[in-house]
Amino acid sequence: MTAQRVVVVGAGLGGLRSAEGLRAKGFEGEIIVIGNEPWAPYNRPPLSKEALTSEIQHEKLAFRIRGNASDVVWRLGESVESADLDSRTVTLSDGTSLSYDGLVAATGVSARRLPISGPPALASGGRHVIRNLDDAIALRAALVPGAHIVVLGAGFIGCEVAATARLLGCTVHCVAIDPHPMVRPLGYELAIELQHRHEAQGVVFHLGTGVTAFEGMGQVTGVLLSDGTHLRADFVLEALGSHCNVGWLEDQRLDLTDGVLTDNALRPMRDGTAVDGVVVVGDIARFPNPRFDEGAFRVEHWNVPTDTGRRASAVLSAYLAGESYDELAQTQWSMLPSFWSDQYDIRMQSYGMTNLADPDRIHLLEGDLHGECVIGYHRGEDLVAVVGLGMLKVVNSYRDQVGSTSFLASQTTA
Amino acid sequence: MTFKVIVDMNLCQDHGQCVFAAPEVFELDDAGKLVVLLTEPDDSMRSSVEDAADVCPVQAISIQD
Ligand SMILES: Cc1cc2nc3c(=O)[nH]c(=O)nc-3n(C[C@H](O)[C@H](O)[C@H](O)COP(=O)(O)OP(=O)(O)OC[C@H]3O[C@@H](n4cnc5c(N)ncnc54)[C@H](O)[C@@H]3O)c2cc1C
Numbered sequence: 001m002t003a004q005r006v007v008v009v010g011a012g013l014g015g016l017r018s019a020e021g022l023r024a025k026g027f028e029g030e031i032i033v034i035g036n037e038p039w040a041p042y043n044r045p046p047l048s049k050e051a052l053t054s055e056i057q058h059e060k061l062a063f064r065i066r067g068n069a070s071d072v073v074w075r076l077g078e079s080v081e082s083a084d085l086d087s088r089t090v091t092l093s094d095g096t097s098l099s100y101d102g103l104v105a106a107t108g109v110s111a112r113r114l115p116i117s118g119p120p121a122l123a124s125g126g127r128h129v130i131r132n133l134d135d136a137i138a139l140r141a142a143l144v145p146g147a148h149i150v151v152l153g154a155g156f157i158g159c160e161v162a163a164t165a166r167l168l169g170c171t172v173h174c175v176a177i178d179p180h181p182m183v184r185p186l187g188y189e190l191a192i193e194l195q196h197r198h199e200a201q202g203v204v205f206h207l208g209t210g211v212t213a214f215e216g217m218g219q220v221t222g223v224l225l226s227d228g229t230h231l232r233a234d235f236v237l238e239a240l241g242s243h244c245n246v247g248w249l250e251d252q253r254l255d256l257t258d259g260v261l262t263d264n265a266l267r268p269m270r271d272g273t274a275v276d277g278v279v280v281v282g283d284i285a286r287f288p289n290p291r292f293d294e295g296a297f298r299v300e301h302w303n304v305p306t307d308t309g310r311r312a313s314a315v316l317s318a319y320l321a322g323e324s325y326d327e328l329a330q331t332q333w334s335m336l337p338s339f340w341s342d343q344y345d346i347r348m349q350s351y352g353m354t355n356l357a358d359p360d361r362i363h364l365l366e367g368d369l370h371g372e373c374v375i376g377y378h379r380g381e382d383l384v385a386v387v388g389l390g391m392l393k394v395v396n397s398y399r400d401q402v403g404s405t406s407f408l409a410s411q412t413t414a
Numbered sequence: 415m416t417f418k419v420i421v422d423m424n425l426c427q428d429h430g431q432c433v434f435a436a437p438e439v440f441e442l443d444d445a446g447k448l449v450v451l452l453t454e455p456d457d458s459m460r461s462s463v464e465d466a467a468d469v470c471p472v473q474a475i476s477i478q479d
């Protein structure tokens with residue numbers, strides 16, 4: 001028998017954890033990881049935070065690779081164009097094909113660009129995004145004291161960069177359609193409080209307004225807002241969310257409406273049945289999670305690639321070994337999304353899914369909203385998320401209570 | 415057999431995620447600062463300490479044999 005082969009598409013955290021997980025589960029065949037960045041897997045969260053205040057180096061951000069995965073073949077700087085899940089092959093951009101016995105889809109997301117005319121959507125034209133190391137290196141070079149930066153979008157990444165840019169002495173304006181920064185994930189009370197803290201640090205917000213045009217020829221010089229305001233800009237950061245890198249999985253009859261829809265074993269769904277031999281991990285996986293007994297969700301949090309990578313590699317290695325596969329795939333698996341953010345000296349830590357909360361059931365649980373605090377997010381009787389500003393030990397103490405009451409009850413009786 | 419747990423305290427930002435993965439080895443003190451309870455844990459704890467190293471957002475934890 002020739003050795004089995006697993007192809008992992010995407011050399012980010014999810015791809016790394018899947019490869020390590022396959023080895024940890026005893027898979028002895030070949031593992032090939034294909035990644036379209038030139039870099040071995042590295043940590044992205046610092047790219048909008050501390051990495052921007054010092055020299056950015058891959059070696060400082062690179063993940064340690066577990067010893068058991070030292071024989072994994074890394075094909076970096078190569079891109080997968082398409083996959084054929086019936087003949088079990090992937091085709092690379094140079095036209096060559098690779099067959100596989102198992103496939104891991106871990107291609108993550110890309111930064112969304114504003115679809116308006118103006119200078120080309122390139123960092124060299126003053127239009128930055130932040131997703132990759134190269135993006136961060138370009139942004140870092142632009143963030144000089146006195147520079148005028150306009151941040152488009154007031155989500156976590158936009159707000160983190162706004163905070164970092166203020167610390168570096170830039171003039172920072174932040175534009176968003178939303179009424180308050182981070183209001184969609186955090187709710188009104190906390191969003192308004194954080195807005196005040198950013199304003200106290202000198203960030204100027206333009207909220208409830210969009211961008212109608214970028215000014216400048218080859219290079220951005222300003223931004224025109226839908227309320228008629230003109231803002232001077234030496235450069236802009238487009239921090240408007242993401243789109244999933246799933247183009248290579250098109251025409252395979254998968255549900256790609258938002259990432260890749262999977263079953264609880266992280267196998268992609270095709271016409272109502274799960275595709276064996278394929279698993280989806282990380283930012284692109286839209287999976288059902290019984291901890292919150294809701295539909296399937298995609299979560300772009302740092303702990304998701306590790307947790308889904310573990311589950312996916314267990315399922316895939318059982319499939320390849322032909323051992324206890326059905327049993328394992330049928331066993332319900334659950335996970336708890338967790339997120340942190342650093343803005344100025346504020347450490348935010350969250351557990352759960354704030355977006356599931358009833359808008360009128362978001363309450364202060366502990367502390368002082370204007371200082372350190374823990375906020376609870378409820379859906380009916382269920383605590384679906386907690387968010388702490390500081391108070392890490394306290395917010396951590398709520399962690400095990402997050403989830404639907406029926407799920408938590410089933411855990412304690414189990 | 416035991417192994418060595420090394421936390422780079424210059425990197426550690428007290429995220430406390432390691433505590434959930436390996437509570438016998440890592441703890442947050444009352445001020446929320448990381449305390450390593452066992453620097454040479456028994457091999458039976460290896461897999462939970464590896465998990466702790468995986469979930470540390472700043473990759474401050476390493477394992478040495
Ligand atoms: C600036 C920034 C700050 C963040 N801050 C936080 C934070 O504070 N807290 C938090 O919880 N989360 C944070 N996150 C989110 C977290 O980093 C992500 O959830 C995580 O990186 C997702 O890992 P992944 O493996 O799914 O995808 P990725 O890390 O994106 O890896 C996917 C890889 O696949 C490659 N790829 C894509 N298409 C192809 C193809 N066709 N062929 C080959 N390779 C391909 C991509 O280039 C990429 O290298 C942040 C993210 C960013 C960008």
Ligand code: SF4
Pocket residue numbers: 421425426427428429430431432433440448469470471472473474475
């Ligand atoms: S998870 Fe990492 S940063 Fe957090 S306390 Fe543990 S070692 Fe420190």
